[in-house]
Amino acid sequence: MTRHAGSPIPEGMDFFVAPPPDIGQVVSAESTLTVSKHPMPPERRLMVSFLVGVPVAVMVLLIMSFTIEAMVVAVIPAAIAGSLIYFFTRFSHQCSYVGEQGMVEFKISGSRSAEPKANLLRFKEAENLYTSQTRHYYNGVYTSTFYEYKWTRGSGRDYRLTGSYRSEKGQPKDKDKWHFASSAEAIWSGYKLQAISNQLDKLGYAEFPMQGNPQAVRVGSGFLEFVLKDGTAQRVDVNDMRDIKLGSGLFQFAHHDARWWSGRGKYAFTYGKLPNARLFLLCLDKLAGIRWS
Helix, strand or coil, X not given: CEECCCCCXXXXXXXXXXXXXXXXXXXXXXXXXXXXXXXXXXXXXXXXXXXHHHHHHHHHHHHCCCCHHHHHHHHHHHHHHHHHHHHHCCCEEEEEEEECXXXXXXXXXXXXXXXXXXXXXXXXXXXXXXXXXXEEEECCEEEEEEEEEEEEECCCCCEEEEEEECCCCCCCCCCCCHHHHHHHHHHHHHHHHHHHHHHHXXXXXXXXXXXXXXXXXXXXXXXXXXXXXXXXXXXXXXXXXXXXXXXXXXXXXXXXXXXXXCCCCEEEEEHHXXXXXXXXXXXXXXXXXXXXX
């Protein structure tokens, strides 16, 4: 077992709850708690907040020359600063596991003896996984990457993992929660692979349904088949394709006879609307010989 990022689990990492049997053999795990970490007493948190708030108030008073108005105004930033310190010194930690049959995240707050809250997904309860990542820029300068991983269920609420990180190139640091989602996606893809294999044996292709047009894309040995909104299916041999692109979250495929003024022979769909996208990429590679770095 490794961390979700694939690195060894460091000494002292505290998994305060054991993984449930529902998720099967554990593949990766992570925790924000260490053995030496203990909650700060409430009175100490208040004292630290006060010691931070007072200097903020004094700075405001110095800037505004100790007027009556300044004394009133100084209370606001001092209270905000103190509240933020009180919030960030709270005892709140998470540990998570990815297993061969599911995933779970536990949270505790207040004390080590607090009752953990669990967010569990058994893969057998899920239907599809939709993923998206969006890089944000401000005036041409990279600021952050937002991600969403959503497992749909046949009944009940979807299981979502969302967040953001700062790393324009490469992956975020090992402790980032994105690795929990990425590790779960990899294991989920392997879990769904058996169903895809059965579909290939029975139909000769693996089908990935979508909303919009095309309504589905099928991947077979050396070909792609696009199911259009009117119900017709257009099969294209990979050797007959002129353009195959993946950029800015958009898949684009074009037949060599397609013309720029006509939509016929051109197919496009977004990564975020494609179910089980990592598995789709695997099928493209193994069945159609299409791969991206």
